[in-house]
Amino acid sequence: MLMLNLTTNTMKRIISKALISFIAISVWSTVQGQSVTDSLAAYLEIAAKNNPAVLQKYNEYQAALQKVPQVGSLPDPELSLGVFLSPMELVSGNQVADIRLMQMFPWFGVLKNAKDEMSLMAKANFESFRDAKLQVFYDVQRTWYELQKLEQDIRIAEKNLEILRTIERLAIIKFKAVSIGESRSSSSQSSMSGSNYQSATSASSGMGNMGGGSGNTLNTTNLPQASSMQSGSMGSQSGGSGLSDLYRIQIEIGELDNNIALLKNRQTTVIARFNSYLNRPLSTNISLPSTLVAGTLAASFMAVSDSVFANNPMLQMLNYEKQSLEARQAMVSRMGYPMIGLGLNYSLINKNPMSTASMNGKDMIMPMVTVTLPIYRKKYNAMQSEVKLLKAATELNFNATANALQVEYYEALQLYQDAERRVKLYENQSQLAQKTLDIMIKSFSASGSGLSDILRTRQQLLDYETRKVEAITDFNTSIAWLKRLTANTQVQ
Numbered sequence: 001m002l003m004l005n006l007t008t009n010t011m012k013r014i015i016s017k018a019l020i021s022f023i024a025i026s027v028w029s030t031v032q033g034q035s036v037t038d039s040l041a042a043y044l045e046i047a048a049k050n051n052p053a054v055l056q057k058y059n060e061y062q063a064a065l066q067k068v069p070q071v072g073s074l075p076d077p078e079l080s081l082g083v084f085l086s087p088m089e090l091v092s093g094n095q096v097a098d099i100r101l102m103q104m105f106p107w108f109g110v111l112k113n114a115k116d117e118m119s120l121m122a123k124a125n126f127e128s129f130r131d132a133k134l135q136v137f138y139d140v141q142r143t144w145y146e147l148q149k150l151e152q153d154i155r156i157a158e159k160n161l162e163i164l165r166t167i168e169r170l171a172i173i174k175f176k177a178v179s180i181g182e183s184r185s186s187s188s189q190s191s192m193s194g195s196n197y198q199s200a201t202s203a204s205s206g207m208g209n210m211g212g213g214s215g216n217t218l219n220t221t222n223l224p225q226a227s228s229m230q231s232g233s234m235g236s237q238s239g240g241s242g243l244s245d246l247y248r249i250q251i252e253i254g255e256l257d258n259n260i261a262l263l264k265n266r267q268t269t270v271i272a273r274f275n276s277y278l279n280r281p282l283s284t285n286i287s288l289p290s291t292l293v294a295g296t297l298a299a300s301f302m303a304v305s306d307s308v309f310a311n312n313p314m315l316q317m318l319n320y321e322k323q324s325l326e327a328r329q330a331m332v333s334r335m336g337y338p339m340i341g342l343g344l345n346y347s348l349i350n351k352n353p354m355s356t357a358s359m360n361g362k363d364m365i366m367p368m369v370t371v372t373l374p375i376y377r378k379k380y381n382a383m384q385s386e387v388k389l390l391k392a393a394t395e396l397n398f399n400a401t402a403n404a405l406q407v408e409y410y411e412a413l414q415l416y417q418d419a420e421r422r423v424k425l426y427e428n429q430s431q432l433a434q435k436t437l438d439i440m441i442k443s444f445s446a447s448g449s450g451l452s453d454i455l456r457t458r459q460q461l462l463d464y465e466t467r468k469v470e471a472i473t474d475f476n477t478s479i480a481w482l483k484r485l486t487a488n489t490q491v492q
Contacts, residue, residue, distance in 0.1 A: 102343035113331035120324035341370030
């Protein structure tokens, strides 16, 4: 029976361990699946597929591509048909109808330049689509880091709230201990005062008897009252100090509760903005990592040069617009030349019974050539001037955009360097403040003094931890900003 019991217990332990291992593996698999599904890269992919602004730019690019075959085709041919209500008598018969077909041809190179212009404009629209996608990526990352910041701020505030409640419990214990000590002290003082009062009364009566009742008695009844009043004032002073400390702690707790509520309300708004970028219901839950980690940036981003902005879609878009205007300029210059039309005229002729001509009843075919005469040069000169002005405006816009991008790059780089410095500073400061607070709490629990210093140090710790989270958020946001300017879609 003993062996059977041991075997049963062993089997139970083995089964329980297997179940625990299975549950742990299942939970790990679930967490891993959520981390993959709810990672920043997954959210960026959803935004790229569903964001309305990105889809709008993509549809505009697709629409621009459809303009290429439109401008690259010849004008539609013209077909005219004329029917004689009464046959027209000719020498060689009676003409019944007249059919004419005409095809106009622009000057050589006009269609090619038009196709080049529209193709380059389509490329410019594609760069606009890229820019919209990069902007949405940046907005998603910036909002993601803001959500992480709010989540960490809430956790820090809740942790400090627990610290305050611990200090509150210690203050209540100290206050009760002081109250109990005062009550015991006052009772002992009362007993001592009673005994002193009796001895003083007997002494005064003896002296009165010795004095023969002459009225020179000493009024000693005020002595125990003065003693009790002195001890009561000392007790009320210490009790009032403990009660005021408790009130101060409760005031701090109330403010911290309010700050937590404000942070949660703001978190709801930021979640709605984040979901709007993904074009899904605004109240959809978002899974965030438990820790806020600073990202990394390659050293190549630290050097400002023209190659940094080589892939920027705004500059690429303006470059394609400039090239399209050059193609348009060549097209406009050729549009001032004549257009040539080739056609065919077919005359339907019936036989005339009264005619003996050899051509009687034979249809007539007449090739035709048409040439336009662009003699009104004013409109063509205006078109060329328009293209030149647009080209100059595009070049100025390119220079202004390049300058603005470089300034924005310096701002992002400054934010990156400042945030990197602040992360190191506040990490060190928060560690020192935490150690100081731990020492003060131990001292307060032992002696009951130094509450003001504890509250001040706790506030410093809260500020340092909050500023550290803010610095990490700015650090990661600056990295996303730099990648946005350099058209780098790599997610850290």
